[in-house]
Amino acid sequence: MIKLTTEILKQVIQVRPNNSYKGTFGKCLLIAGSAQYGGAALLASSAAVYSGAGLVTLATDPINFTSSKTRLPEVMNLDLKQSKLILELAKQVQVVAFGPGLLINEVNSRLLEKIIEQMKPEQTLILDASGFGIIKTFQVNLKLLQAQLILTPHVGEWQHVSELAVSQQTSKNNQRQLDLLTPAGAALVLKGAPSHIYFSQTETIFENTLGTPAMATGGMGDALTGILAGFVAQFGWQPEVVLAAVFAHSYLAQELAQKQYVVLPSQLVQALPIFMKQWE
Ligand SMILES: NC(=O)C1=CN([C@@H]2O[C@H](COP(=O)(O)OP(=O)(O)OC[C@H]3O[C@@H](n4cnc5c(N)ncnc54)[C@H](O)[C@@H]3O)[C@@H](O)[C@H]2O)[C@@H](O)CC1
Numbered sequence: 001m002i003k004l005t006t007e008i009l010k011q012v013i014q015v016r017p018n019n020s021y022k023g024t025f026g027k028c029l030l031i032a033g034s035a036q037y038g039g040a041a042l043l044a045s046s047a048a049v050y051s052g053a054g055l056v057t058l059a060t061d062p063i064n065f066t067s068s069k070t071r072l073p074e075v076m077n078l079d080l081k082q083s084k085l086i087l088e089l090a091k092q093v094q095v096v097a098f099g100p101g102l103l104i105n106e107v108n109s110r111l112l113e114k115i116i117e118q119m120k121p122e123q124t125l126i127l128d129a130s131g132f133g134i135i136k137t138f139q140v141n142l143k144l145l146q147a148q149l150i151l152t153p154h155v156g157e158w159q160h161v162s163e164l165a166v167s168q169q170t171s172k173n174n175q176r177q178l179d180l181l182t183p184a185g186a187a188l189v190l191k192g193a194p195s196h197i198y199f200s201q202t203e204t205i206f207e208n209t210l211g212t213p214a215m216a217t218g219g220m221g222d223a224l225t226g227i228l229a230g231f232v233a234q235f236g237w238q239p240e241v242v243l244a245a246v247f248a249h250s251y252l253a254q255e256l257a258q259k260q261y262v263v264l265p266s267q268l269v270q271a272l273p274i275f276m277k278q279w280e
């Protein structure tokens with residue numbers, strides 16, 4: 001088990017080249033948010049923008065359009081029902097993040113299946129939250145994916161997907177289930193206190209030594225999904241980039257928690273640009 005340190009931030013976060021433009025830092029498509037869980041979509045999409053993705057589109061229930069545009073005009077919106085448009089855009093982005101705040105239903109599962117079918121090896125799919133309910137309920141096969149894959153379940157979601165009770169979630173069992181369920185190289189960010197990161201068909205496991213109970217507020221995982229999307233969009237898919245995003249999320253929360261009893265996910269998101277500047 002390798003413990004993450006600040007080395008990973010220095011390694012991954014780069015000074016931006018002068019001759020860059022928004023296209024240099026990648027495009028993200030987030031498929032997230034129902035009427036009930038619009039906040040998850042707002043947090044994930046804002047985290048992608050604040051962590052530095054060049055262009056961010058949120059496909060969501062239209063009821064979230066006004067709040068999305070009012071809170072963050074940088075984010076573009078697509079109607080979750082317009083699956084043709086979503087699939088078209090999904091071909092053009094570096095990262096698709098699927099799941100926060102979605103309803104677990106057949107329409108969303110069909111959309112995910114088509115995305116899995118069409119994504120290319122140079123792209124990355126991040127699966128979070130209701131995405132796990134969808135793959136489990138509708139038996140979606142992740143092995144068909146050719147793109148890179150990042151799974152970000154908390155232990156409750158991992159229990160559902162892996163069929164490992166929390167008490168059975170040992171490193172060995174987690175690795176075996178990950179290898180069974182996903183293509184080689186897929187990352188599993190198993191969120192908890194602390195979080196562990198596994199890679200499919202790879203022996204080495206990483207521990208995120210940081211984190212604080214001040215993070216235990218709904219939406220903190222949605223923010224991580226957006227940070228992962230932003231990091232992969234601009235720094236490319238590499239195991240180190242996944243590790244750096246996970247570490248940055250907890251490190252920043254811990255920094256804020258020195259002066260705060262609770263760290264709100266939206267506060268963490270807003271603090272990202274200043275935090276990243278320290279590590280470029
Ligand atoms: N503001 C918002 O709109 C928010 C929306 N959310 C959305 O709400 C939906 C349901 O998410 P939930 O995470 O509540 O899903 P679940 O209700 O599926 O998961 C929580 C279950 O897992 C168990 N559990 C065990 N260990 C856990 C751990 N370490 N951390 C968390 N739960 C653990 C809990 O006891 C509970 O039974 C998702 O779509 C999610 O994206 C949440 O992200 C919270 C914020």
Ligand SMILES: Nc1ncnc2c1ncn2[C@@H]1O[C@H](COP(=O)(O)OP(=O)(O)O)[C@@H](O)[C@H]1O
Nearest residue numbers: 154191192193211212213216218219220221222
């Ligand atoms: N006590 C804690 N110590 C360390 N990290 C925590 C703690 N509580 C929550 N977290 C972190 O907060 C995030 C919570 O994610 P998740 O459960 O998906 O939240 P949500 O679905 O509400 O957005 C994870 O990254 C987890 O590691």
Ligand SMILES: [Mg+2]
Nearest residue numbers: 129154221222
């Ligand atoms: Mg979550």
